[in-house]
Amino acid sequence: MNAGTLPLAPDWGWQLRRAITDLEGLERAFRLTDAEREGARRALAQGLPISITPYYAALADPEDERCPIRRQCVPRAEEAREAPGDLRDPLGEEAHEVAPELVRRYPDRALLLVSDRCSVYCRFCTRSRMVGQGGGARSLEQLEPAFRYLAAHPEVREVIVSGGDPLVATASRIRAILERLRALGTLDTVRVATRVPVTLPMRVDDELCRALREGFGATWVMTHFNHPRELTEEATRALARLVDHGLPVMNQTVLLRGVNDDAETLEQLFRGLVARRVRPYYLLQADPVIGTSHLRTPLSTGVAIFERLQGRLSGIALPKLIVDTPGGRGKVPHGPDWVARRGEGVTTFRTFRGELADYVDPPEEP
Numbered sequence: 001m002n003a004g005t006l007p008l009a010p011d012w013g014w015q016l017r018r019a020i021t022d023l024e025g026l027e028r029a030f031r032l033t034d035a036e037r038e039g040a041r042r043a044l045a046q047g048l049p050i051s052i053t054p055y056y057a058a059l060a061d062p063e064d065e066r067c068p069i070r071r072q073c074v075p076r077a078e079e080a081r082e083a084p085g086d087l088r089d090p091l092g093e094e095a096h097e098v099a100p101e102l103v104r105r106y107p108d109r110a111l112l113l114v115s116d117r118c119s120v121y122c123r124f125c126t127r128s129r130m131v132g133q134g135g136g137a138r139s140l141e142q143l144e145p146a147f148r149y150l151a152a153h154p155e156v157r158e159v160i161v162s163g164g165d166p167l168v169a170t171a172s173r174i175r176a177i178l179e180r181l182r183a184l185g186t187l188d189t190v191r192v193a194t195r196v197p198v199t200l201p202m203r204v205d206d207e208l209c210r211a212l213r214e215g216f217g218a219t220w221v222m223t224h225f226n227h228p229r230e231l232t233e234e235a236t237r238a239l240a241r242l243v244d245h246g247l248p249v250m251n252q253t254v255l256l257r258g259v260n261d262d263a264e265t266l267e268q269l270f271r272g273l274v275a276r277r278v279r280p281y282y283l284l285q286a287d288p289v290i291g292t293s294h295l296r297t298p299l300s301t302g303v304a305i306f307e308r309l310q311g312r313l314s315g316i317a318l319p320k321l322i323v324d325t326p327g328g329r330g331k332v333p334h335g336p337d338w339v340a341r342r343g344e345g346v347t348t349f350r351t352f353r354g355e356l357a358d359y360v361d362p363p364e365e366p
């Protein structure tokens, strides 16, 4: 199966019904290697489930296991490996759960997990412990304790609606959740985190955009493109529809070994996003989830990439390089050190061309 032979039905329900979820489906779509076959058997027996929409499968190379799309969605035998430092819940979300489905790691914002379902299960998922485990989209009743917590804690000013993928649900369900959040009267913004524009872009229809735009008001959409090959015509249409409905769209990319761990690939991705009016927001060091070490890079890889991208990409195209510290202690920006010397009132910077430049502080006020 490849882009040339696959029926790319525009109906997102069809895409979900026809998603690849078993070994037979994988064998039909790809010439599997032994490592992938073993990975699939293991995933089906005990790990993160398999789901790949026909649309996303069509972006992958059916012959080459090193394909950057395929590495994101086809399990591999290495998922059985537990490396030093690997964690089941790397961001300590269970320890920071303040109500069912509500995680609070920062003073002013909280994470609301409204579903455990995704159209594609990404093999590097931070929440592999819970996604695809059953239950699907949570009802308003199930989320009521979370809403009560938020009402009692007005210092929480922003909610990130995530999952699973919150947009693998009906527009009316999504609208109802956003309206309930608006009714609290305590929130400034809501962010909706989704991979639907990447893996199921035909789901982004006008009804969904209206629900997102009108349900809360100040809603931001956070997408998750990892590779320029994901910026297809369908994805471009989905992004344009979101932006044209007045929704600000930002993108988080996860740095992944063998997928996007080089400056050229990321430059192409970030330029492609900006050209589609999407702001690259974070480049995230992959979280140390058990069974993902084969997809992770050392910290120095991201730093070296940023050395090359600084000055080559404009400020709106260059995201922040971020490590989400294990244990849920919060995000930390990092990257190359551009300060060569700190003196009394004078700081010497190293520029992207390798030149040294002094910045002199103003004299102190008398």
Ligand code: SF4
Binding pocket: 117, 118, 119, 120, 121, 122, 124, 125, 126, 127, 131, 163, 164, 165, 194, 195
């Ligand atoms: S779409 Fe997001 S939540 Fe779902 S498997 Fe991928 S990374 Fe995890």
